[in-house]
Amino acid sequence: MSIEHKTGRPIDELIREGEDPELLYEELRAAFEQERSKASTPQQGQALRDRWLGRRSGLLSATNDHWLKAAPRELKPVVGKLQNLLRRDLEAAVKAVAEAAVQEQAQAEPDLDATLPGPERARGAVHPVRLALEEVLDIFRPLGYTVAEGPEIETFFYNFEALNFPPDHPAVDEMDTLFLKDGALLRTHTSPCQIRIMESKSPPLRYVVHGKVYRNDTPDATHSPMFHQLEMFAVDEGITFGDLKGTLEHFVRCFFGPRTQARFRPSFFPFTEPSAEVDITCPFCSDGKCRICKQTGFIEVLGCGMIDPNVLRNAGLDPQRYQGFAAGFGLDRFAMLKYSIDDILLMYQGDARFLRQFR
Amino acid sequence: MRILLSWLEDFVEIKESPRELADALTMAGMAVDAVESEAGETVFEFDITSNRPDAMNHLGMAREVAAIYRRPLRAPSTACAESGPPAASKASVEIQAPDACVRYVGRVFTEVEVRPSPDWMRRRLELCGIRSINNLADLTNYVLLEIGQPTHAFDLDRLAGAAIVVRRARNGEKLVTLDGEDRDLTGGHLAICDAERPVALAGVMGGQATEITAETRNVLLEAAWFRPSVIRNAARRFKLFTEASHRFERGADWNAAPQAADRIAALLARTGPGQVLPGQVDCFPQQPGLSPIRLERADIRRHLGIQLDDAEVEGILSALGFEPSSDSSGWSVPAVSHRLDVERGIDLVEEVARIHGFANIPATLPSLGAAPELTPLAAEDARMRAAVRGLGYDETIGFAFISSDEAERFGSGDPVSLRNPLSQLWDVMRNSAVPTMVRALEWNLRRNQPFVRLAEFGRVYRRSEASYEEPSVLTLGASGTARQASWAEPAREVGFYDVKADVAALLAPFVPDAPSIVTKGVPSYYRKKHAAGLTSEGDVLAWFGELDPELARERKIRQPVWVAEIFLDKVYGRGLRRPTHRKLARVPAVSRDFSLLVPDAVDFASITEAVGEMPDLDGVEPVEVFRGKNVPEGSYSLLLRAWWQRLDESLTDEEVNEFAAEVRSRLQSRLGIATRT
């Protein structure tokens, strides 16, 4: 392919005949300029580029060698130089056309509305009880505790007797406990697991036990016949009440915030001796004047104590050699405190609007 | 329990402010719920644990105060002028059931006159929440609040034979209690009787026939000690929970009985009118044995982590009414009748610890002891939960109770039934988690939720041999749109393949090869032909599909509802697959499409099976499945794409064409399906 001069003769012929190459190149430049002025879209810019500068069939590439070959010896350097100049200018011009076109098109498009929401991606909620559980486990795991769950259908022995409940304790009553027809029962707390673990493993033991527990309670905003309990216990030689205090103080600081202080109040449970209730300084107010702490500045959060020697003995451990501590609390209550949930029944309805708050 | 500050001050000196005292008692285990000021009196509201009946009165609480501050305790005055013939000559007491009644103290008052109590007594009673009745009734209540010993006043002239006989009731005996109720007694009940008949339900409530009236002149006062279990059973049997039964069933003090009788006598002599006959009629056939308790010095440190001075230990125990005697290794401490809850060394350690103050025991941390045990299945469970979340399912938890009707429709075998269910809708433990999930879906659909995705990790319950099994199940529920509706994308209804994809994605980390699909044996609560199972090595790992529309309609659900059950025990049991890297090919895969007209009876699995194994074959996928226009009835049109790849070199067109020809020939020969071009 070659470019024709306005006279209709091929340019290489004119070059061979000694025509002034500068003039010829000026004319070429003019022809390009004319085509360029008509190119305004990115597509036209691309077409211009292909026609003139295409690697194989572009006008310039195709003719390059012809002209140089056709030029008389003395003019060859001039033709070569002019050719390079032209190529450089054409490339710059084509690039400018392309850029201008892109810019123009971008201006013509409306701005996108960045405030419109993107389509929602799947992300499931974690149930608040589970959320609280995970937080608690994350505190105890690094302290060397193993996690266990245990059966929910329990025997009278594991749920009461082995835990040192006197046979006529009120909790044993049908008013409090759900029994199965064959005399088994739904565990009323996670403590039976203590016995099961102590029976099957040897100290040192560090365990967190959690899961569903059941009471014969009519559902209302603060009672549910099924709820979740968590219990942690440690059995070893040399475990003391001081260890219980240190462990739980660390725990409530991690869970309720670094400024939280724990207060250990003597209390009574059949399976621990000494027993204590733990109150924490109210994390929701600094002046003891809020609804949650009932204007006392303290919130009762868990029960604990040194495992009663009778319980150790019932589980086959020698109370002269081993001591242990245990602490338990309701995960539902912890979740309710932490996430401001005012009705325990919300936990068990499966209402997606409630659950999605915990995504 | 309400306690008056001024009444405590009768027995112990108090220098602290009411608030300080309340805090000190709370921290010693006597929880003060409130400190109130009423009519110029400070009233403490206590919540006393059931093991401390000794503290459920003013003297007992004063003993706690005395121990905390190590101040002397003053006993209430029992000094009293007696006159007339000895009490024993006017009334007799006999215990015929010494196993149930350990001690019975009688006191006789004559020439009494029933009238209002003095103001100071009425005031104290009323501040404690007790209504004033008359001087005799008020005296018994006053001493109950003061010493904790329940007492009862009989009209002596109405006691046949002026006798008290404590015995088991005879079958058929009747008693009208003070509340006017007719009580049928049987041989099991402990009754206070006169020479002829029951006159009171021991430790629970007196009888009408012998009650104090305006005409009463002579009184027999009872102060007794009954075995706690006897009173508890009686109170429960008659559903009669009184102040007296409350104290007795938690354990009173047999040595407080004569003290209370004397205190009432002293108060009566002071407030009058009335004459106190000399002496008690004290029937105490056998003092119950109290074993000495051993408290080892080393045990204090072993349990508490601190060592206390001997002087402090002895000071605390003495203030609480114990009499410790020390020796080289510790103390020998006789048990005391006012603290029957203290029987062992550890109980004494607790007493010492709580009065010393839990706050004064330094916090420490136990050493690790041994390398922690790994929690079984923790990794499996964490992976599954993360995957469920990632798929957009909101985690729910439902009650584990269902109705026996539901158990029959959704589960198999004998359900685990409750003896005392909360309601008939909750009378068995669930043998399937599907009804729980359906209830949750129903709850949301009734609240017009357009997009519902729920997941529950829970258990189902069933019998196994002599015991129970509680396998874990993951239940998924889906209804409404496939994605949360958005302006940016058109909404689409969730369907079978969405649920299948989710189930497959959840199983993928556990099952190395794609699990096989089964359509036989799907439980009947799924819609026929719209449900399937995934199995691996013969185990059903999951069922999934549309809930039977009939079941849905019964629950007023009017749109398709999708459910899946993943049997976690079986899935987790396989363990997490350990990923293994395979070398990546350096050249892209090459594909060929095949347009097939397939009879309905031939499913996709048969087609992949017919294509079978082939060297360099990388995979076969359905690109388009179409029924209807231009496709003859009884068949469907399938656009099938096969991919080939070689690890290190490109495949030539000729090679791939040969492979494609092989695919066509296999489909033709194995299934009789011609490929269209």
Ligand SMILES: [Zn+2]
């Ligand atoms: Zn507060």
